[in-house]
Amino acid sequence: MLTLTANAAQAIRNLTAGAPEPAQGGIRIASSDDDASSLTLSLATAPEPADAVVESEGARVYLDPVAATVLDDKSLDAGADDQGAVSFLVTERAG
Template sequence: MLTLTSGAVQVIRTVTANPELPPETGIRIASGVNGSQALTLSVAPAPEAGDQIVEEGGARVYLEAGAAELLADKTLDAQVDAQGDVAFTIAEGPIADV
């Protein structure tokens, strides 16, 4: 199952903390079309039917079935740069959380 670093948890919680959004809002990761391994990431108000749910420290990630398969043994990390832009990265296996 996809694991989340503390950085990813913090960024996801910040991105989904808008009080105008439903409380179950999370980040949804979906696999590309036509067998592509490209992934899309979006803010979602709730999981879609068939999504796998990863929840850690108040952060929710909804994984479309194809994405869940691709990310089963991966780790999601996130960082915010000096301009406030968010970058999500995926690493093979668990990574050291510093």
């Protein structure tokens, strides 16, 4: 299952803090037309019925079935540039 770094969890909490339902809000990672080589990330108010849910430190990530398979042994990290724009990075899980 995908893991989240502390930076990623904080970035997701920051992004979802202003959502209409922050208690259920998160980010959703989904494949584009069953194409495992192309994943999209978007804000979500709740998971889709088939989504896997990853929760860490109060942050939620919803993964469609293809994304869940592709990211099973990965870690999600986040960083911000000088202007505060957040970017996410998928890395191999350490350990």
